[in-house]
Amino acid sequence: MNAPLAERLRPETLDDYISQTHLVGPQGPLRIQLKQGLISSMIFWGPPGTGKTTLANIVATQSGRPFYTLSAINSGVKDIREVIDKAKQSGGLFTTKNPILFIDEIHRxxxxQQDSLLQAVEKGWxxxxGAxxxxxxxxxxxxxxxRCQVYILKAFEKTDxxxxxxxxxxxxxxxAEKNIKLEETAALLRLSGGDGRKLLNIFELLVNTFEGDDIVITDDIVLAKIQNNTARYDKTGEQHYDIISAFIKSIRGSDPNAAVYYLARMIEGGEDVKFIARRLLILASEDIGNANPTALVIANNTFQAVSAIGYPESRITLSQCTTYLACSPKSNSAYEAIGKAQQLVRATGDLSVPLGIRNAPTKLMKELGYGEDYKYAHSYANNFAEQEFLPDEIKNTKLYEPGANAREQSDRNFLKQRWKTKYGY
Structure with a gap:
C-alpha cells in the first residue's frame, strides 16, 4: 500500500526542509549544532503538522547518531528503560555520537514516566x-x-x-503523472489551518476524487469536494481556533449563554480540558483583572480542579467558572499597563535604578549612597511618602490607568489622594 503523500514528501535534510527558518536557516540554532556536531537535548513545541518529527529524524541522520523512537501514547516506563539500556550499549557518555531518543507527544x-528519563539525560546516555x-x-x-532547550515551531505561513x-x-x-493546474489555493490553505501534513492529506484526497489526469483546482471545487468531510470539530484545525475565539469573546462580552454554548461545543468535540482551563485563567487577568481580583482565584482553582478530575465531571467546574467570568465586571487596565511598560522598557533600555531605592547589603554600597534617601512609607502619615521610584529619565510617567468600574474606582481614589499633582487625577 502506498504511503500517504505527506510521508512520501518528508524531507531528509535541512536544505529540503520548508519553514522554521528561525531554527534551520543559516544562523538557526539547529543548523549550527549540526555543523558543530554537538546536539543538546531539546523539546520541539508547536502545532501539529509543523515538522517536529521530521526535524528529529533529520538531526539524527545528519549527525550520524543511533536513533530510537517512542510514542508517549502507547509507551510506558518499561519501554523507556529498554530503549535506554539499548542506547547505553550503542553509545558512550557525552560523546558526539550519543544515541538520540525521540519521544513523540511527550506531554502525554x-x-x-518523565522521571524515568532524568538520569539518562543527565548522564548523557x-x-x-521530545515533541x-x-x-x-x-x-x-x-x-x-x-535539561532541555525548548524550540518553538510555528504554523506554516501562506508561502510555506x-x-x-x-x-x-x-x-x-x-x-507528476497527472496534469494538475492550481488556479486557486485559498480554500486549501484555509482548510489546512497552517498544518503542512493536513494540507498534503487534503490535497491528495482532492486529487483522487477526479477522474482522468487533467485536473483543475479552484476554491469552489475544493469546498464542494472537501469541506463536508472536514466540518467536524477538529482540535487542531480551523474550528479549534474559531470556537475558542468565540468562547473568549463571548465571556469578554459578558454573554454567559453564548459562552457556555461554545464551551459545550469544545467539550463535545473532545477538547483538552486543561487547554480550556488555561484560556479561562488568562482571561481572568486580561479581561477582568482588578475589576474583580477574585476571578483569577476562581480560574486558578478551576485549572487545579479539572487537572485532578478530568472529564466528564470537569464539565461542571468549567461551566461554573465560565458563567462566573462572563457575569463579572470587566477591565483590561492591568493588560494595558504591562503593555505600555514593556514598550517603555524597549524604547529606553536599562535605565539606572534611583540610588534611594537600591539594595545596600554591604558597607561600601551604603557609603556610596545606596538606599540613603529611601523613605519608608509606614513612617509617614497615611503610610505614604512622596518619593519618585522611576528612573530620572522617565519620572512622572503614568502607566496604570484604573478602569471605570466600582472596584478600580477605589484604586483611582487612592491614587488621587497621593499623586494628584504627579498624575493629575
Missing amino acids: FSKS VTLI TTENPSFEVIPALLS LEQLLHRAIATDKAL
Whole structure:
C-alpha cells in the first residue's frame, strides 16, 4: 500500500526542509549544532503538522547518531528503560555520537514516566528530543525541562504551504503523472489551518476524487469536494481556533449563554480540558483583572480542579467558572499597563535604578549612597511618602490607568489622594 503523500514528501535534510527558518536557516540554532556536531537535548513545541518529527529524524541522520523512537501514547516506563539500556550499549557518555531518543507527544507522559528519563539525560546516555503540541512549561516536569532547550515551531505561513503544494506536484511520482493546474489555493490553505501534513492529506484526497489526469483546482471545487468531510470539530484545525475565539469573546462580552454554548461545543468535540482551563485563567487577568481580583482565584482553582478530575465531571467546574467570568465586571487596565511598560522598557533600555531605592547589603554600597534617601512609607502619615521610584529619565510617567468600574474606582481614589499633582487625577 502506498504511503500517504505527506510521508512520501518528508524531507531528509535541512536544505529540503520548508519553514522554521528561525531554527534551520543559516544562523538557526539547529543548523549550527549540526555543523558543530554537538546536539543538546531539546523539546520541539508547536502545532501539529509543523515538522517536529521530521526535524528529529533529520538531526539524527545528519549527525550520524543511533536513533530510537517512542510514542508517549502507547509507551510506558518499561519501554523507556529498554530503549535506554539499548542506547547505553550503542553509545558512550557525552560523546558526539550519543544515541538520540525521540519521544513523540511527550506531554502525554506521566510524572513517573518523565522521571524515568532524568538520569539518562543527565548522564548523557541519550540525547532526548521530545515533541509536543502543548506548552512544555505546563506539561513537562521542571527537572526534565531544565535539561532541555525548548524550540518553538510555528504554523506554516501562506508561502510555506504554497511551496509545499508546488513541490508535491513537481516531485511526487504519482502526482507528476497527472496534469494538475492550481488556479486557486485559498480554500486549501484555509482548510489546512497552517498544518503542512493536513494540507498534503487534503490535497491528495482532492486529487483522487477526479477522474482522468487533467485536473483543475479552484476554491469552489475544493469546498464542494472537501469541506463536508472536514466540518467536524477538529482540535487542531480551523474550528479549534474559531470556537475558542468565540468562547473568549463571548465571556469578554459578558454573554454567559453564548459562552457556555461554545464551551459545550469544545467539550463535545473532545477538547483538552486543561487547554480550556488555561484560556479561562488568562482571561481572568486580561479581561477582568482588578475589576474583580477574585476571578483569577476562581480560574486558578478551576485549572487545579479539572487537572485532578478530568472529564466528564470537569464539565461542571468549567461551566461554573465560565458563567462566573462572563457575569463579572470587566477591565483590561492591568493588560494595558504591562503593555505600555514593556514598550517603555524597549524604547529606553536599562535605565539606572534611583540610588534611594537600591539594595545596600554591604558597607561600601551604603557609603556610596545606596538606599540613603529611601523613605519608608509606614513612617509617614497615611503610610505614604512622596518619593519618585522611576528612573530620572522617565519620572512622572503614568502607566496604570484604573478602569471605570466600582472596584478600580477605589484604586483611582487612592491614587488621587497621593499623586494628584504627579498624575493629575
